[in-house]
Amino acid sequence: MGFRALDVCGGVHRHPPRGSADYIDRKTPEKSRVSGKKRKEKIMKTMMKRILAFALAALLILGMTVTGAAADPALNQKLKINQVAAGDTVKAYRLIEYDATFNGYTFYASFETFLEAEKNAAGFNSLSVQEYFTEKIGTTGVAELLGKYAAACAKTPAAYTLPAVTAEQVAAADGTVTFDALEPGYYLMLVTTLPTNSKIYKPVSVFVRVVNEGGKNVVSVYAAGSKLPVPAIPGDPYEIDVKSAKAPSIIKEVADDSGIGAVWKTSAGANVGETVNFSIKLEIPAYKGVSGMTLKLTDELSGLIYNAGSAKVYKSRPGGADSFTDEVAGALTETVGTYDETTAKQTVEFTLDYAKLNADPNLPIEVYISYSAVLAKEVARDGITVPGTTDKTYNRAANKAVLTYTTSNEPETEKTTDAQIASVYTYSFFLDKRADETEDGTSATELKTLKGAKFTLYKDDAFTQSIEFVKDGDYYRPATADDGAATKVTALEADNTLFVKGLDRGIYYIEETTTPAGYYAPNKGFKIELNGERDVADNALTGKLLDTSSFTETDTADRLLIAGTEMDTTALNQLNVVLKNSSSPILPTTGGMGTALFTVGGVVLMAVAAWLFFFRRKDKKDN
Missing domain, CATH: 1.20.5 (Single alpha-helices involved in coiled-coils or other helix-helix interfaces)
Known part of the structure; x- marks a missing residue:
């Protein structure tokens, strides 16, 4: 009878039968020694194979044990998120997973580092991260903790990072997002908004919890630390509402010194070279879960030259152009681009300090950014096509502001507000100088053109406050501080015509100081009234002249010298005048004094x- 040997796996071996290759003949010692050696070698090989097989099987069983419970599809849950703007994207980041037994957690590495710092800062150095999380945080405190982690990930430079996105869905037209299979664990839900939606969403924590009750795994779902009700119909998703607030907004305005309506409007008038005051109102709602924002105002000036260093931030703007109060010191830094005379453009960037603006996180932010710019001479040069027309023009400077921002919840998603534009308009008048007699060889109505007249323009009816001008090509425009003294004149030459551009709306007085040879000068000066058209709703200027604009005499004896006035049919901000000189002394007009x-x-x-x-x-x- 053969002996039995114990297998490494617990089985039994019998002695090989006589005649087999493994039989050892005890009666022939040398042969037995050879056969025994071979048998031992074979046994060793067999044992090694079985040990390796056993180890591999153990590893496979262990691997199945670790992933099988956590990846059990029966434990996955459906979650529907409501009140998401159509087209916005909800991203789920799983920061915490269960271990194989559902009795412990596995943390995302960066989040575990964050927890370690939080634990120590709270004075729980003796606890492990696992103990701190389960004993000191729990399901109710995790919402605040995950929101804080999201903010920490958003800082520059970032101390922590988010894991790869576990799942993401784009909101449907009905404003909902559904995740069909969220595995057990803790999730941070962040929403990325489209520029057209421009919303700020509060981070949401979601916990798919597994508890063993009576030998059975029972699943429940928490959101923002609160347990969600079980869906009435099996298979339906759990539901939560995401909270959002409107995005930051800006209102751009310019100070109008006309005294008509409110001071601050979307448009105003000014002379070339005049300093114009601007205001940007910035409103940011109080965002819960948002610990920081980057805020950059980009201002594109057209026909305006920014006064470097003039920008300041205030909490209040009670009324007038100079009525700002409660300055927020150090809340703004500026980057000033170079003014390009060819394009008449300049870009200025204002970077705002959110921490200094946000003194109380529970209250919304409302501040005013005030600054000034000079109306550039290029405004008079460049006519702009009037919107809605193809052949009508006016002269307009524009100031276009856009706010670019990110939040701590979406540090990599840069959003912008709608552009806000404030306009500054200028006006013109064109004077055609004629005689009171017809040109030889022309029709009886064609008056003779005259050369050699000179005029001076005044601000006052006493004709004492003269205005300085510079000639640019075929027109005069108000002098600026940058113009050389040699180029500034008060005597405007009319070589048949006089063209004056770059004026504010308002009243001016003009006097003929030099009269063409052979003709008599007017008795006195004339009054020019440039009445800007205004929008009915807010009294903002439209850039066009009203037909009530006029050119009138200050002495009735000169009335007959005004041969005609009319609005230009192409340049809608221009008044055209025909002014005569008489070849005989000017007599009093019939019916006059x-x-x-x-x-x-x-x-x-x-x-x-x-x-x-x-x-x-x-x-x-x-x-």
Whole structure:
């Protein structure tokens, strides 16, 4: 009978039968020694194979044990998220997973480092991260913790990182997102918004919890630390509502010194070279779960030159152009680009310090950024096509501002507000100088053109406050601080015509200081009234002149010298005037005060003559 040997796996071996290759003949010692050696070698090989097989099987069983429980599809849950703007994307980041037994957690490495720092800062150095999380945080405190972690990941430079996105879904037209299979664990839900939606979403924590009850794994779902009700219909998703707030907004305005309506409007008028005050109102709602924001205002100036260093931040703007109060010191830094005379453009960037603006995180932010710019001479040069037309123009400077921002929840998603534009308009008048006689060889209505006249423009009706101009090509425009003294003049030459551009709306006075040879000068000056058209809703200027704009005499004797006034049919901000010179002395106009005086005087003289005549005749008869 053969012996039995114990296998490494617990089985039994019998002695090989006689005649087999493994039989050892005990009666032949040398042969037995050889056969025994071979048998031992074979046994060793067999044992090694079985040991390796056993080890591999153990590893496979262990691997199945680790992943099988956590990856059990029966434990996965459906989650529906409501109130997401259509097109916005919800991303799920799993920061914490269960271990194989569902009795412990496996943390994402960066999040575990964050927890370690939080634990030590809270004075729980003796606890492990696992103990700290389960004993000191729990399901109710995790919402705040995950929000804090999201903010920490958003800092620059980032101290922590988010894991790869576990799952993501784009919101449907009905504003919902559904995740069909969230595995057990803790998730941080972040929403990325489209520029067109421009929303700020509060981070949401979701916990798919597994608890063993009576030998059976029972699943429940928590959101923001609160347990969600089980869906009434098996298979339906759990539901939560995501909270959002409107995005930051800006309102761009310019100070209008006309005294008509409110001071701050979307447009105003100004002279070339004049300093213009601007205001940007910045509003940011109070965002819960947002610990920081980057805020950059980009201002593109067209026809305006920024006054470097003029920008400041204030909490209040009670009324007028200079009424800002409660300055927020150090809340703004500026980067000023170079003004390009060819394109008449300049870009200025204002970087705002969110921490200094956000003194109380529970309150919304409302501040005003105030600064000034000078109306550039290029505004008079460059006519702009009037919107809605193809052949109508006006002269306009524009200031376009856009706010670019990111939040701590979406540090890599840069959003922008709609552009806000404030406009500054200028106006013109064109004077055609003529004689009171027709040109030889022309029609009877074609008045002769005149050269050699000069004019001075004044701010006041006393004709004392003259305005300095510079000639640019075929027109004059108000002088600026950068113009050389040699280029500035007050005597404007009219070589047949006088073209003045770059004026604010308002009233001016003009006097003919030099008259063409052979002609008489007007008795006095004239009044120019440039009335800007305004929007009915807010009294903001439209850039066009009203037909009430006028060119009138200040002495009625000069009325006949004004041959005509009209609005230009192409340049909608321009008044056209025809002004004559007389080749004979200017007589009082019929029906005017001068006529009345002459009439009264004549009547008196005639009465005196008649009295004298009759008195002398009577005196002769008496004698």
